[in-house]
Amino acid sequence: MKIYNTLTNKKEEFVPVHEGKVGIYVCGPTVYNYIHIGNARPMVVFDTVRRYFEYKGYDVNYVSNFTDVDDKIIKKAMEEGVDASEVSEKFIRECEKDMQALNVKEATHHPKATEEISGMIEMIQELIDKGFAYEKNGTVYFRTRKFDHYGQLSNKNLDDMMAGIRIAVSDEKDDAMDFVLWKPKKEGEPSWPSPWGEGRPGWHIECSVMSRKYIGDTIDIHAGGEDLIFPHHENEIAQSEACNGEKFANYWMHNGFLNIDNKKMSKSAGNFFTVREIGEKYPLQVIRFFMLSAHYRSPLNFSDTLVEAAKHGLERILTAVDNLRDVLAAKQSGGANGVLTEADQKNMEEAKALVAKFEASMEDDFNTADAIAAIFELVKLANVTAADGSAEYVQYLLDTIVKLCDILGIITDKKEEMLDADIEALIEERQAARKAKNFARADEIRDMLADKGIILEDTRAGVKWKRA
Missing domain, CATH: 3.40.50.620 (HUPs)
Known part of the structure; x- marks a missing residue:
């Protein structure tokens, strides 16, 4: 290393x-x-x-x-x-x-x-x-x-x-x-x-x-x-x-330094953002992924365009993991043969080579950008081969991608989708808590919604929300 x-x-x-x-x-x-x-x-x-x-x-x-x-x-x-x-x-x-x-x-x-x-x-x-x-x-x-x-x-x-x-x-x-x-x-x-x-x-x-x-x-x-x-x-x-x-x-x-839209971050320039403020706009898992998408010694430019690109990249990985879980569940419930085929073994060797590529990147001064590129190659392999593979092979792909994401601190667990009515009810409770100056409960509700991928925006016209 x-x-x-x-x-x-x-x-x-x-x-x-x-x-x-x-x-x-x-x-x-x-x-x-x-x-x-x-x-x-x-x-x-x-x-x-x-x-x-x-x-x-x-x-x-x-x-x-x-x-x-x-x-x-x-x-x-x-x-x-x-x-x-x-x-x-x-x-x-x-x-x-x-x-x-x-x-x-x-x-x-x-x-x-x-x-x-x-x-x-x-x-x-x-x-x-x-x-x-x-x-x-x-x-x-x-x-x-x-x-x-x-x-x-x-x-x-x-x-x-x-x-x-x-x-x-x-x-x-x-x-x-x-x-x-x-x-x-x-x-x-x-x-x-x-x-x-x-x-x-x-x-x-x-x-x-x-x-x-x-x-x-x-x-x-x-x-x-x-x-x-x-x-x-x-x-x-x-x-x-x-x-x-x-x-x-x-x-x-x-x-290296982090710049905002190619400018040094400062309060006087009006481009000074706390993690809490950024978290109201993007899930912080996206921000973590964005930060690891560049080499740590390089200056990092923070812009909406680049963060959106990171968001889409992370979604590709999380969608692939969800798909693997669904494919595995279907194979297991259908009693599919768990024995590795010759094609599975060949694909598994390719996956192992990509794990080695991930490790080589990390051992070259923690090059997380190249490590993430190796995960994307694994995702591509999974998307192409999982449907025709055995349950054992699909399990291996799932475990491998989850393990590598965990090294990067990327959470791959599925978030349960909340119903719109439940979201609105919690927002109403939060508004009531703020009115009663129970800010601890209001913050707790915001955090709870954020954990479910719901982003709140307080505006003069009221509270707006969106799914991350």
Whole structure:
């Protein structure tokens, strides 16, 4: 299995730290709002990486954190007049709902930064003791120049970076490139006691501590969006290797950016969409399939045209699976001969070759686009040969396509068709719940309908619905 390693800028053969086991750390979201469609890409991509390792028999320790103390969370809490923990806990719950809707498996560990403060204080003290960090007026900084390999991941040079920095006369840092490990308390902000006074951790130290605790000094794979390469991941390497004296991560995987209609997503451009908003327009299984239809390192352009194409592609696969189930049921109820014919055996060999093609694609830096192409070839084979095949052959085709879709996190179960009258009744109940300000029940009904493939759209003229 080959993985493109951002650290070396080349594909490398994967060799785990411990045979048969894989430790994967994925930087999770800062929970101050609903996750946006850009946040969803690494969640889907690296969930698929995890699923493939599990399919190959690895024991996977998958760790993805929640950053639940941050300037953005504090700002949101102050605006709403609530405690910062209230904001973070709310959006952790909402994030978990969205991840479930995207069929992202629950992590082995989902640590929260606020529950790991003691470990952060301990690591910062270790860095001070080793001369890699220093305290000034309650702030602790990392001595960037003391770490010889700084810039190795991002291919940045400290002197080149210094050339573009304006240094304030009042700047207390020993060097302009030094970064914060611990910051002193400000009025109204959450804080914790430390040897340097009341305060809270800097962002970068959080992941170094949580990955060490839940995986170890050396991670097999550290992953995230390419926007995290610098400074976040670069700083993680510096902190962790300076403290632990071991290589921090053997393989670095980074997914490409997601653009909207070929433009960078931003609130100012009016093209900023949350997963929740996209889910009102498309089933999130379609969005997952769309995201896997391109290589994870490539930029991904989100547009209605491309998502519609992905929707039709997914429907082809799901229709083929449904047809196989119907054909199998008919053969079994009719007492059809289950013995493989010579034609079945020949077709089965062709199917096995396509499974091998799927695996080869996944083992070439998780090329999900080519893996999906192999599934489409299996679908074509099934559509042409299943009707004349034995029950055993049809069962093999069905099991194979379902298994490969499961690796990609694509759900192939049939959804029971709801009657229009039942849909209308639930919409009426939802409207009544909203009127009574029972928003929890209203959301529950929306989610229930979404699970059945019914998309709601709230308009001034009332609620419109359609089948996905």
